[in-house]
Amino acid sequence: GQSCGLHLTGGVMMAGDPVRMDFLRLAHAKGRCLGMDTEIITPSEAAAMFPLMDPSHFVGALWDPVEGHLDPAGTTHAYARAAQRLGATVVLRNRVVELTQAAGGAWSVVTEQGTVTAEHVVNCGGLWAREVGRMVGLELPVLAMEHMYLLTEALPEVEEFRARTGREMVGVLDLPGEIYTRQERGGVLLGTYERDCRPWSPKAAPWDFGHELLPPDLDRIAPSLEVGFRHFPALERAGIRQVINGPFTFAPDGNPLVGPVQGLTNFWVACGVMAGFSQGGGVGLVLANWMTEGDPGHDVFGMDVARFGEWASLRYTNAKVRENYSRRFSIRFPNEELVAARPQQTTPLYDIMTRERNAVMGVTWGLEVPLWFAPEGEEARDVLSFHRSNDFEHVGAEVRAVREDVGVTEIANFAKYAVTGPGAEGWLERMLANRMPRTGRIALAPMLNAAGKLIGDFTVAKSGEGRFLVLGSSAAQIHHLRWFEAHLPGDGSVTVERLGMRLMGLMLAGPRSRAVLAALADGDVSNAAFRFMDHRAMDVGGVPALVNRLSYTGDLGYEIWVEPCYLRTLYRAIEAEGVADFGMRALLSMRLEKNWPTWFAELRPIYGAFEGGMERFVRLDKDFIGRDAAAYEAETGPRLRRVSLAIEAADADVMG
Structure with a gap:
């Protein structure tokens, strides 16, 4: 009105x-x-x-x-008056000077005109969002x-x-x-x-x-x-x-920063909203849903504050924001990797990949990862286009090497969590839709919200009683850690630790991968002794490792996880066995050929578990978050169904 x-x-x-x-x-x-x-x-x-x-x-x-366009002052007053009619109090020209939280969770908002006690605090400080964040020890990536x-x-x-x-x-x-x-x-x-x-x-x-x-x-x-x-x-x-x-x-990518802050209770942000009048209503609706229902009600990861990690420092943010601003109306090509503030995170193999292997590097959650490998003598760069890229032939060669022989790729860009404690297994059974594995075994398990929508997809390996290694999407690790922490039992029986870059690894894949592992491992890795979906600690190439028998390419393969100090030694040992390098683009191509879904693409919070084709990993005979909604979807039939398509195209590739 x-x-x-x-x-x-x-x-x-x-x-x-x-x-x-x-x-x-x-x-x-x-x-x-x-x-x-x-x-x-x-x-x-x-x-x-x-x-x-x-x-x-x-x-x-x-x-x-x-x-179209509208009047900023009129819009602001319209929001304020509508809120007042619904019972809100609006106090003008009253700066917040301090934020403290009591042991019970209540916030004291200390202002120039007195202290307000609040259940929730939302930092929508605009130009001063960083300063408000710093009141609670938070350095927001905003400029x-x-x-x-x-x-x-x-x-x-x-x-x-x-x-x-x-x-x-x-x-x-x-x-x-x-x-x-x-x-x-x-x-x-x-x-x-x-x-x-x-x-x-x-x-x-x-x-x-x-x-x-x-x-x-x-x-x-x-x-x-x-x-x-x-x-x-x-x-x-x-x-x-x-x-x-x-x-x-x-923010560094130009999108808003919205949602609850991991590690804090009932502290929310709504800042970096450059297009405030076109996005403000949606941001407000998402926050209201999130506070009252525990879920934003939409797939909002693109503006979730949890999409950034500690690597998004002040200097990183300032460099990326300047780049983003200056490119506001520039075309962003499908395979384009922007250069500002790089490299920020690297593995011990970065110099080998860039100098010896001629890798074209990209970024996943701040980490440099090999995308594809240019032949010797050819410049390692993407020629940008909406049509087929110059990488096509070389990615194809990497795929053939894996399908026909054996290849190796870095897998540092996974999220890694250690879940431990006497209550760990029961807690994971409640959090994830699949049953947890026996000791020395692996399970693939989706995670659902109360509405039965897909909010995560994990590989779970059981190392021993009360000890699990959980692997997921690196870009969602703060997002998922926030969900884990919100559902931890209050008795201290479960601990979830984000391992981050303290655990890195290599994936071997292809029909010759077992022979390569057998030459390097100090133990029996025959098919009978080391079965599909087995998990074991063993020395590989002379270094201590955790090995999972599975691969995201869909071939015979192994994930070999080590501490960073061992990664170069492990890679050199594998290299000596005549193994081809392959990059992220080949990996994603192969997983599509095998119809393996991935988080952020086919698996999103807008889809149910059965819509996403994940029914064989959902155990409706046990209790887990979202079980009733999943059972209803199974009974009534999914609204949509994930299918695999082959698209015939002469000069362009399918994107998204």
Whole structure:
């Protein structure tokens, strides 16, 4: 019931060359999958809705009817008044100076006007989110950047369009110019994410900063303005009414930081929300669901604060945010690996992989991992495209080496947890949908939430009574540790320890892998003595290791886990047996060929266990979280079903 000045004009994204047109086709396809009513249109059709542009600079556009703009002040007051009608109290100009938590969990929010006791605290401090986080010992990966846009004086073309059509002009995102523009009263707003960007207060935000603007610096955005004047010739004649330069915040990947903070009780964040007016309502809904129901109600991992680990330090964040800001309107290609703040984490094999093996490296949760190996004499880099990459032939060779002989790859980029204690087995039975293995054996086990949706997928090895090694997705390890900690028994009978980079490993896979292991292991690894899904401690290549007989390629294979100090010795021993290297892209290709699902792709919280094709790992005859919902899904039949498809394509590969 409150006015927020909504102008639903629609908007167009403009492409200036065939590569950016591929990007728009990809965006259109994703939008169609999500139920968005977008349309590929011609430059002339776009110019008819924004006649200030010169369509000769473009080759196509993507039209979205559900775009527009609104009044920030009006929207803020509308939210506040709606909250007040529902019983909330809004106190203005009252800074929080301290946060403390009592033994029982209640928070004391100490403000300049007194102390408030709260069950939950949400850090939505915006420019001061880092400072609020530091009150509880938290260093959030967020940085404010200066951002400039300008408002022009009235333009006759704008008035003529309004008189002729009775409508506003649409918003325009000019991808080749890396600028955005829309009508603002009788003129236009023109903004850019300049390459020559500037952080604002990169180490600590001043508490006395208010609504004042920062000094404008038109020289920094001059290159973008020059492109804008060519693409929108009428703007070159327009007078500048005002230049706005103000700070707003980003996380390293440009997405918000939302959710409960692992290791703290009832402390939440909602910060780094760069696009506050388009994302604020969704962020609020997710937090409300999470607090009251224990689950966000949606697949929100892309903005979950748990997607970053301790490696996202202040300097790392500052480097990645600057990179992200300067590339805001740049194309991100499917296989593109960005370079800022790298390398951050490496294994003891990093120099061997990059200098001796000519590996093309990528990043998984801050860790450098080999993606594929370029032949000797060829430059180790990706040639970026929406079509088939230059890696295709070489990844194929790695796959053939594994399928026909034997290959080795690093597996440091798994999450590793030690679950121990007298209550460990019973607790894991409750947390995971499959039965736990006997000593010396392995089980594959999905994890469900109360609604029966897939929130994790793990390999569980039982080392002894009350001792389990649990392996999962590295990118979700803080996310999963938070879930584990929230469900630990209060009697101390279970301990969950995240091992992180203290345990690394190599995977051997292929028909010759047993022969290689037999040559290196001080023990019997014959098929009879070391069966599929066995787990054992043994020396391999002269170093102590934990060995699992399974592989993610779907071939005969072994995971060999060691402490980091032994990894180079282990690799050199395997290398001496004439084993080929293979990278992450070959591994993911092989797992698809065997129809093995993976977390973040086919297994997501939007799917049930039976939709995800995980029914053989779900034991409905035992009690576990999500059991009733899973039983209902099994009884009524899954709404969807994961299937494996072979796509015939001449010059492009399936993505996602």
